[in-house]
Amino acid sequence: MFYTENEIMAQHEALKETFTYFMQEKPRIEQFFSEYPKRKFTILGCGSSYMLAKSAQRAFSRYEDTSAIAVAGGDFLINRDLYAAFVKDSIVITLSRSGMTTEIVRAVEFIKDNYGCPVVSISMLKENDVSKFSDLELTMDWCYDKSVCQTRTVTNLYAAVLMMAGFYGGDMDLVYNLRITIEENELMKKTYRPKLAALAELEWNNAVTLSDGIPCGIAEEGALAFTEIARIPGRYSNVLDYRHGPMVLNDCKTMNLVLIKPGNKELQKGFLEDLKAKGGKIITVSCDKNNIYGSDLHIFAGESVRFETWGIVFIGIIQMLAYEKAIVKGCNPDLPEGLDPYIVL
Structure with a gap:
């Protein structure tokens, strides 16, 4: 391992x-x-x-x-x-x-x-x-x-x-909902890893992570995970803002991961329809237990009612997919070429 x-x-x-x-x-x-x-x-x-x-x-x-x-x-x-x-x-x-x-x-x-x-x-x-x-x-x-x-x-x-x-x-409500997400983390990984491994087998060669609000930073880190672990280009954008330029690079070889925020679902559904037209694969993460977005894989974010805690679900999904893609490509996920654990000037 x-x-x-x-x-x-x-x-x-x-x-x-x-x-x-x-x-x-x-x-x-x-x-x-x-x-x-x-x-x-x-x-x-x-x-x-x-x-x-x-x-x-x-x-x-x-x-x-x-x-x-x-x-x-x-x-x-x-x-x-x-x-x-x-x-x-x-x-x-x-x-x-x-x-x-x-x-x-x-x-x-x-x-x-x-x-x-x-x-x-x-x-x-x-x-x-x-x-x-x-x-x-x-x-x-x-x-x-x-x-x-x-x-x-x-x-x-x-x-x-x-x-x-x-x-x-x-804000102890945030803390208590974070505990819910943490308690569900092991089952989430076991549930979705086989499905992510199957998606890793498909022919895609770049990845996009999309999120708004507090999880934006962990979503951007997810894009870096694809670059470092799987050695494929990873890019991050805010959800609706992705239309404003970056989407021009999206194609049938793109894996898209989208964290859906509660509220304004019609705006986000409309965006997903535009994304589907590009022909790539789409993974959605939201509080919806059913796949109402027509994505290739939908992931239930869990029982936490605080959107910011779903960043832990989102990064876990991204990390597993990046790892499985690295294995498919024959990359060593532990040792990306030319990188060190930390930088000393």
């Missing part, structure tokens, strides 16, 4: 541990927010974690009188002046698998030295380089991926983001 397969198929165990860990840390997290009652957040990441930072930006800024910005670590290093006005007087949150990526470490060091911002670091290694700059450190070493491509790590980072935002906003 490849590391990637094990890390995807067993990530429900890590998710349960992450949920328990954050519930145990809830008093410490809430104490931090009471000590630093700032209402704006700078969220830093690189690569996959930068994509998750985009989800975190939306997750925090949904709450009243709160603003947030997602910034790539390398972008900050090159454009410090551009972000200075926002970063000042903000809470900085770093998302990282290793806590060792140079862009993140240098960015946080600069912010601490020049602005003195409180820093929350979320990573998967207890011994890391961001730790010494952190006012609140949260580490989840049970989530660290041995494969170069992140699967279990990003899924758990996304869960961590939702729990942090829920604690910040006093």
Whole structure:
């Protein structure tokens, strides 16, 4: 078994541990927010974690009188002046698998030295380089991926983001619905993996992931999963916005994965009809138990009533499909050529 397969198929165990860990840390997290009652957040990441930072930006800024910005670590290093006005007087949150990526470490060091911002670091290694700059450190070493491509790590980072935002906003409904999604995760994977394996056998050579709202970042990470794990082009777009240019590249060799948000179903159904006309395969994920969209595979998002938690279902489906496609192509999903687990400058 490849590391990637094990890390995807067993990530429900890590998710349960992450949920328990954050519930145990809830008093410490809430104490931090009471000590630093700032209402704006700078969220830093690189690569996959930068994509998750985009989800975190939306997750925090949904709450009243709160603003947030997602910034790539390398972008900050090159454009410090551009972000200075926002970063000042903000809470900085770093998302990282290793806590060792140079862009993140240098960015946080600069912010601490020049602005003195409180820093929350979320990573998967207890011994890391961001730790010494952190006012609140949260580490989840049970989530660290041995494969170069992140699967279990990003899924758990996304869960961590939702729990942090829920604690910040006093939104325990989000937290409780996240628990429902986590409890259903193992069965979801067992139910749909054979169907995804069958779709992986078909002749498609590029993939598109489509989502709106808070799951946008984890959906963009899903596009990267196709690129890194299966070595095929993966692209992300907002659902309706996909019509505005990117759809020109969609064809009969495209695999489309669409996360359907409740409400405005007619708008989304109309979009899916346009997508079908391109001739590619379509996978839909929604709260509907029946396939009312006419997609090639429809996946029930589960009993959670919070759309943002469905991002965990969506990324799980994407990761399994990317893995199965890699096996069909004869790729080693653990070792994409020319990539390293983290970047040291």
